[in-house]
Amino acid sequence: MPAQQRKPHDASTSDIRTSGITRSRIMWERLLRTVRVHVFFGLSGWTLAAGMLALLVAFPLLTIGVSLFDPVSDRWEHLVSTQLSTYISNSVILVLGVGMFTLLVGVSTAWLVSACDFPGRRFFEYALVLPLALPTYLVAITYAGAFGFAGTLYGSVQSTFGNAAAVAIAGNIMSREALIIVMGIVLYPYVYLISRASFMQQSHSVLEVARLLGRSPGSTFLRVSVPLARPAIAAGLSLVLMEVLNDYGAAKYFGVPTFTTGIFRVWSSYDSPDAAVRLAGMLLLLVILIVLFERMQRGHARYDNSVSVFRPGVRYRLRGFRAAAATVFALLVVTVGFFFPVGQLLYWAAGTPAELVDGRFLRMVLNSFGLAAMATVLCVLTAVILVYTARLHRTWLVRTITKVSVMGYAVPGAVIAIGVLLVLSWLDSTLEPLLRKSFGLSIGFLVTGSVLTLLFAYLVRFIAVSFQSIESGFQSVAERMDESARSLGAGGLRTLLRIDLPLIRGPLLAAGLLAFVDILKELPLTLMLRPFNFDTLATRAFELAQDEMPALAAGPALIIVAIGLLPVFLINSYFTRKWHHESAGTETSVENVSERTSPRG
Amino acid sequence: MVGESGSGKSTLLRLIAGFEIPDSGEIHIDGTAVCGARNFVAPEKRGVGMVFQDGALFPHLTVRENIAFGLHRWERRSRNERIDALLELVGLPEYGKRYPHQLSGGQQQRVAIARALAPEPALLLLDEPFSSLDVIIKEQMREETRAILRRSAATSILVTHDIGDSIALADRIAILRDGLLQQIDIPRNVYNLPRNDYVAALFGKTNILKATCADGGFDTAFGFFPFDGVHPQTESFRLAIKPQDIRLSSDLTNNRRARIIRVIYRGSHKEVILVSSQSTQRQHELVAFVDADSHLAEGAEVSVDVDVRDIRVVQDSA
Numbered sequence: 001m002p003a004q005q006r007k008p009h010d011a012s013t014s015d016i017r018t019s020g021i022t023r024s025r026i027m028w029e030r031l032l033r034t035v036r037v038h039v040f041f042g043l044s045g046w047t048l049a050a051g052m053l054a055l056l057v058a059f060p061l062l063t064i065g066v067s068l069f070d071p072v073s074d075r076w077e078h079l080v081s082t083q084l085s086t087y088i089s090n091s092v093i094l095v096l097g098v099g100m101f102t103l104l105v106g107v108s109t110a111w112l113v114s115a116c117d118f119p120g121r122r123f124f125e126y127a128l129v130l131p132l133a134l135p136t137y138l139v140a141i142t143y144a145g146a147f148g149f150a151g152t153l154y155g156s157v158q159s160t161f162g163n164a165a166a167v168a169i170a171g172n173i174m175s176r177e178a179l180i181i182v183m184g185i186v187l188y189p190y191v192y193l194i195s196r197a198s199f200m201q202q203s204h205s206v207l208e209v210a211r212l213l214g215r216s217p218g219s220t221f222l223r224v225s226v227p228l229a230r231p232a233i234a235a236g237l238s239l240v241l242m243e244v245l246n247d248y249g250a251a252k253y254f255g256v257p258t259f260t261t262g263i264f265r266v267w268s269s270y271d272s273p274d275a276a277v278r279l280a281g282m283l284l285l286l287v288i289l290i291v292l293f294e295r296m297q298r299g300h301a302r303y304d305n306s307v308s309v310f311r312p313g314v315r316y317r318l319r320g321f322r323a324a325a326a327t328v329f330a331l332l333v334v335t336v337g338f339f340f341p342v343g344q345l346l347y348w349a350a351g352t353p354a355e356l357v358d359g360r361f362l363r364m365v366l367n368s369f370g371l372a373a374m375a376t377v378l379c380v381l382t383a384v385i386l387v388y389t390a391r392l393h394r395t396w397l398v399r400t401i402t403k404v405s406v407m408g409y410a411v412p413g414a415v416i417a418i419g420v421l422l423v424l425s426w427l428d429s430t431l432e433p434l435l436r437k438s439f440g441l442s443i444g445f446l447v448t449g450s451v452l453t454l455l456f457a458y459l460v461r462f463i464a465v466s467f468q469s470i471e472s473g474f475q476s477v478a479e480r481m482d483e484s485a486r487s488l489g490a491g492g493l494r495t496l497l498r499i500d501l502p503l504i505r506g507p508l509l510a511a512g513l514l515a516f517v518d519i520l521k522e523l524p525l526t527l528m529l530r531p532f533n534f535d536t537l538a539t540r541a542f543e544l545a546q547d548e549m550p551a552l553a554a555g556p557a558l559i560i561v562a563i564g565l566l567p568v569f570l571i572n573s574y575f576t577r578k579w580h581h582e583s584a585g586t587e588t589s590v591e592n593v594s595e596r597t598s599p600r601g
Numbered sequence: 602m603v604g605e606s607g608s609g610k611s612t613l614l615r616l617i618a619g620f621e622i623p624d625s626g627e628i629h630i631d632g633t634a635v636c637g638a639r640n641f642v643a644p645e646k647r648g649v650g651m652v653f654q655d656g657a658l659f660p661h662l663t664v665r666e667n668i669a670f671g672l673h674r675w676e677r678r679s680r681n682e683r684i685d686a687l688l689e690l691v692g693l694p695e696y697g698k699r700y701p702h703q704l705s706g707g708q709q710q711r712v713a714i715a716r717a718l719a720p721e722p723a724l725l726l727l728d729e730p731f732s733s734l735d736v737i738i739k740e741q742m743r744e745e746t747r748a749i750l751r752r753s754a755a756t757s758i759l760v761t762h763d764i765g766d767s768i769a770l771a772d773r774i775a776i777l778r779d780g781l782l783q784q785i786d787i788p789r790n791v792y793n794l795p796r797n798d799y800v801a802a803l804f805g806k807t808n809i810l811k812a813t814c815a816d817g818g819f820d821t822a823f824g825f826f827p828f829d830g831v832h833p834q835t836e837s838f839r840l841a842i843k844p845q846d847i848r849l850s851s852d853l854t855n856n857r858r859a860r861i862i863r864v865i866y867r868g869s870h871k872e873v874i875l876v877s878s879q880s881t882q883r884q885h886e887l888v889a890f891v892d893a894d895s896h897l898a899e900g901a902e903v904s905v906d907v908d909v910r911d912i913r914v915v916q917d918s919a
Contacts, residue, residue: 478657484651485670486619487644487645487649487651487726489646489671494673499659
């Protein structure tokens with residue numbers, strides 16, 4: 001009897017043992033397979049190139065990580081005892097404040113345009129994206145310029161609301177609280193776009209069930225729509241927060257000391273770089289926290305797609321007071337976020353003497369466009385190589401390489417600038433004596449402070465922008481296309497040039513445009529790394545405003561805004577198309593369907 | 602090559618084409634090792650043509666440009682002649698300037714075959730070439746493909762889950778199940794002499810009966826069946842009998858008895874489900890097809906008769 005009783009027990013333990021062995025064997029085989037794939041298919045130029053590019057892009061960030069373990073200097077201790085707590089509290093308050101603001105504005109406007117119908121809805125659907133075209137620092141400049149003492153609107157506020165009100169507004173316009181509103185009103189479109197896409201994807205029937213169970217529209221929104229859209233909202237929010245931490249110009253202009261402005265100050269005023277590196281390291285930790293928060297939220301994203309057939313819902317028809325309130329609210333948001341700042345810029349520009357468009361101005365425009373174009377080509381080229389390599393070799397090695405190389409999108413420009421400077425100054429200090437010794441050349445610092453530095457930094461920060469567009473482009477090209485080409489005797493390069501690239505022309509253009517505009521707008525990286533006496537539109541606009549000449553900043557600012565408007569519509573249609581694509585693949589537009597199914601006729 | 606989805610037939614094609622790397626073993630094409638322990642020939646250097654399920658024509662290239670894609674090393678004159686010949690071969694001589702989306706599904710598939718044949722591959726692989734076509738043109742396309750492949754005299758491996766495709770097209774059929782080759786033979790033999798119960802069941806409903814050897818025949822749950830062929834040497838064998846080969850009679854003319862438990866009207870015939878009179882277990886069910894107008898009542902006892910030549914002895918694959 002005891003023997004029989006033991007029998008099943010024995011069987012189970014031996015099962016566990018064999019499964020353990022199988023698991024380790026599977027892992028071993030997977031490793032062997034990776035090695036074999038890379039030996040056979042190539043330590044092909046592709047893997048090598050992708051690996052080197054990834055290393056290059058990841059290097060600045062790794063350097064910062066390593067530098068954190070250097071011994072602590074007096075400068076750092078001084079900083080800790082004086083300003084560090086201010087940096088931390090300001091940055092955290094900004095993150096929380098702007099986070100709350102963008103959540104409220106972004107989610108509510110998204111729900112209004114996707115679930116309701118009110119006068120002007122279709123106009124606002126687009127218009128609500130517009131603030132995306134404005135960099136935060138430009139909006140900060142316009143509001144300070146309008147409401148500050150001697151501002152454009154100071155007089156009218158004074159005559160309408162009295163002297164006390166005008167002074168109160170002017171005295172507070174450059175405060176931390178005002179900064180929260182300025183950043184929030186520019187950055188909410190990230191939350192708006194992603195949650196709108198999510199609301200539109202939500203199954204009609206789920207919402208109908210909630211209403212049949214007696215829930216009011218408002219209650220359905222809070223209890224069903226928002227929880228379902230939570231992963232998407234979190235994704236949008238994390239983009240906003242990264243932008244908040246990236247911001248330099250607005251905080252600097254309003255005189256609110258944050259991590260980013262701190263990094264600048266410490267870097268430019270102290271001789272030892274370690275304090276700036278440490279600040280950058282701490283800021284990086286903050287970013288990692290945000291990324292982790294987003295990942296946690298995304299863990300629940302799975303139930304989002306449990307419904308396979310999406311039908312666009314019937315919109316709530318708002319009437320009377322509610323309709324008016326919705327229109328006024330949307331109009332207010334768009335006005336504060338876009339029309340007012342642009343109007344202020346136009347007003348300034350109209351008063352600017354035409355002589356200002358001189359040789360220096362043109363050189364600056366050329367600098368900006370040339371630099372952005374070169375960096376864009378670099379970003380797109382690198383992204384194509386990375387994505388195509390990942391397509392050729394689906395191994396964990398290549399997957400890791402590509403993941404590492406797109407980290408930069410989350411990292412504030414100032415941090416990247418510090419990392420790039422660390423890497424390049426090390427490179428220069430090794431290269432310079434080497435060149436002198438072996439070639440008798442004395443060329444000084446080769447890389448640091450040249451345009452190359454800027455290009456490299458732009459690549460690190462903006463590769464992810466092109467990467468995402470190109471990756472989704474490649475995903476729409478069936479694997480069989482590549483395989484057909486290969487079986488017809490075309491090698492990797494010929495397949496890429498003749499088949500893949502022509503088929504992803506659209507995403508390729510989009511990738512370039514998105515990167516181009518982001519680079520053109522970029523401020524902190526450019527300020528820190530640009531060559532001496534090298535102006536771009538962004539740096540010039542910011543400097544003029546800093547030097548109390550905001551009206552003169554309007555020219556370069558308007559060029560940035562005009563270029564910045566180009567991809568806004570691209571982004572907007574991408575999010576609408578994405579929804580079309582995922583819903584049954586029909587060609588009918590959202591508007592058409594909702595009109596046909598709406599009960600109005 | 603015939604197999605269910607997941608049987609590994611497509612993987613085998615991709616291994617031959619070079620899109621996958623085997624964990625072990627070697628692949629030889631025409632005596633040359635293209636994949637072994639030491640060497641690996643890249644897909645573009647193997648000289649293997651491939652036709653995919655949906656054709657996978659390059660949407661941004663015209664029909665001519667699609668066919669020309671594999672001819673990039675050819676001289677212009679011979680290239681153009683080759684394209685003309687191929688368009689002629691697949692019966693689409695006027696369609697060279699069109700784009701893939703301007704063609705019907707069947708036409709796209711023919712262009713795909715022409716494109717794959719263009720560089721004169723040593724071997725042509727076709728991965729479920731008919732499965733994306735609708736039933737009406739599928740039959741016609743099958744015929745055309747057969748004619749094209751015959752005329753081009755290219756060695757081809759065609760993968761399908763439809764045994765009908767393979768019977769109509771193939772010189773030899775290989776049957777794959779869970780990555781294991783079940784049988785490889787000419788179509789006639791696969792049909793008439795299936796090696797095991799799995800292969801037998803591929804051709805529609807088949808009764809697989811457990812049996813033991815007896816003098817001059819087999820003992821089964823339904824009684825003794827006489828058999829004059831060679832008796833199997835192993836114990837693990839089954840008898841495969843097609844439902845249409847079973848004759849039932851209510852006169853009880855022999856001692857192979859069964860009881861009817863269900864009669865299902867199928868239009869052209871009736872499907873009769875029987876159990877052995879001795880056993881009521883489900884694994885001893887037998888299916889027979891009888892005339893639609895025959896009168897057989899559920900619950901009735903009948904005798905079962907099968908012609909000796911319709912009994913196949915197959916291996917037990919389970």
